[in-house]
Amino acid sequence: MGTVPLLGDADLSPEARAVFDDIRAVRGTDVVNNFWRALAHDPPLLRATWERLKAVMAPGALDPLTKELIYIAVSTANGCSYCVHSHTAAARAKGMTPEQHGELLAVIGMAAQTNALVTGLQTEVDDAFRA
Amino acid sequence: MGTVPLLGDADLSPEARAVFDDIRAVRGTDVVNNFWRALAHDPPLLRATWERLKAVMAPGALDPLTKELIYIAVSTANGCSYCVHSHTAAARAKGMTPEQHGELLAVIGMAAQTNALVTGLQTEVDDAFRA
Amino acid sequence: MGTVPLLGDADLSPEARAVFDDIRAVRGTDVVNNFWRALAHDPPLLRATWERLKAVMAPGALDPLTKELIYIAVSTANGCSYCVHSHTAAARAKGMTPEQHGELLAVIGMAAQTNALVTGLQTEVDDAFRA
Amino acid sequence: MGTVPLLGDADLSPEARAVFDDIRAVRGTDVVNNFWRALAHDPPLLRATWERLKAVMAPGALDPLTKELIYIAVSTANGCSYCVHSHTAAARAKGMTPEQHGELLAVIGMAAQTNALVTGLQTEVDDAFRA
């Protein structure tokens, strides 16, 4: 259904196979989801995307669940259906409760609303907010 | 500079003044930022927006700082300059560290990138991600 | 400040000048706003844009003010600062009242909010809504 | 198919049921569309969204059909498939003719085009447009 066919495990180049092996090891599951199977047509792009994602989503000053909530927020604002689905699933796997999901959606909706109001009003930024 | 002039305290209708009083009380500051001074031209819209914002951003299943990070993420994806400025300031006031700010930006950037890749690939959602 | 300098009347090619003459005649004013002065670097693009705008915004099954409100709505959702400014001014010139402006903003904000909620929920379209 | 399952009437909490009753009463139909069935997982969010939508879309300085056209415009610019479907159906129910639909689309398309041109040119806002 996409603009490129999904690659099965048997169709992978050695470089793509090595990335899939790392995805499986890091995630502790045999499943490799469709995004990677589409990206696998371009092994360097697959590798660069996976390596960067792994680094960015690792625990740091923000915990992994918070990072997933931020990811869902961006994906929702960008209207990326696949990404909303996949990162909502990931957030649940990392412990997101139904209450947290509801509050996440409420904040996303509120932000979208005030973003639109400010843009329609073209309000000037307060001096106090500038770094 | 906006599409409506900003209202000073002396220009407010009684209904708008009551909302400004509540903003000052809840936030513990005399400053009322420009967004509310633009919205004050339409007191019912001002009131509805403030009441809803107050409810949505209150502590709940998600803590107030996490809610600000989500707000920044949506505002960034929507390209709302005013909102990025105001909610970055709010997040700092609620304790966001430079390290957290850097990781927030890294996640926002990563999400924007993979949103674009998935959209360009038109990847089909995995059955496992559907509720 | 833009990516191309604005052209003054003395800088126009004959083709661009003819378009400016028509803009002035149709609008009944000597002012030609900056958008056209930037587009004038590419006379065929200037002409095609003006001719199409003139046809689309003419009275028809929708009246000119309603068309301006729709234009503001799209421009706000797309985050186009110039367009929000110019079409808010145009709507006022066509009779938009402060009450109508307030309701326009309320609808734009509400739509942005429910757009975000639906996208976060990935709600399936009801069969009844399909043509 | 969504990120949460749709709730049937038998699955509703009392608070959600009360909102559904009001939706049915206000709209004069027994049908409650999928958006509300997804939101019903979070009864306070359901209630707040419905109450605000009811107020915003009521007749006022703008008539209900004009409000639906604005809603479609925002939803189209935001790429919300569900919302385009549901509000196009709502606009038809409120009397939108095929000619009006065609003109709506023409204005939306024109606005999207000039939004993009202005953004590519980064044209400075005319002083005359500032409030």
Add this chain to the structure above:
Amino acid sequence: MGTVPLLGDADLSPEARAVFDDIRAVRGTDVVNNFWRALAHDPPLLRATWERLKAVMAPGALDPLTKELIYIAVSTANGCSYCVHSHTAAARAKGMTPEQHGELLAVIGMAAQTNALVTGLQTEVDDAFRA
């Protein structure tokens, strides 16, 4: 599935039929894709869209394949699924190789990422970049 039904060849008005004839002649194929079959409900909008598309996508200072790559980039950023599919197919028909497709996606993803980072940072434009 859309907001209007698709028109078959037997359903066309004479004006729409004339546009379809030109689409077939210019493209050298009997196939007229669904976009035009939906637009055909509004023959003047159909004609204006086709005539402008034909002019814009013709060979000029940029070659037709480069124009398709730009079209895919915009469509991806705007999240238009139909357009990503149709213009990816068009780009392949004009010679886009898998390597070029991969690099196109990499640039689109990189741009989306840095767009988000700059917006989150609200970086001021360098004087050297202004026209």
Add this chain to the structure above:
Amino acid sequence: MGTVPLLGDADLSPEARAVFDDIRAVRGTDVVNNFWRALAHDPPLLRATWERLKAVMAPGALDPLTKELIYIAVSTANGCSYCVHSHTAAARAKGMTPEQHGELLAVIGMAAQTNALVTGLQTEVDDAFRA
């Protein structure tokens, strides 16, 4: 003006300084533009962004000017003012002519317009376009 102050050369950490050295060497100029001076607050993010940008924008199956045109297209669709300015300057430095700039804008505008029309029509993807 941004959400973080710009760092001067004297304020850089050793890791950030090494990235700036590479930017200067690769670009053959002493100027390091504001984006990098804002990102320099987070040296690992600075490094990862620069390394990836350098790889993505290098000559490959697409030439560097074509990549800049694609970058401008995405940045315009995303409404990133800074990015439109900086990549328009970069495209000119790589040889973009005024005629090419005009055609680029025309394609971007056309794509934005048909993206909006398709989204408003919710046209179903033709089977022939699916991979």
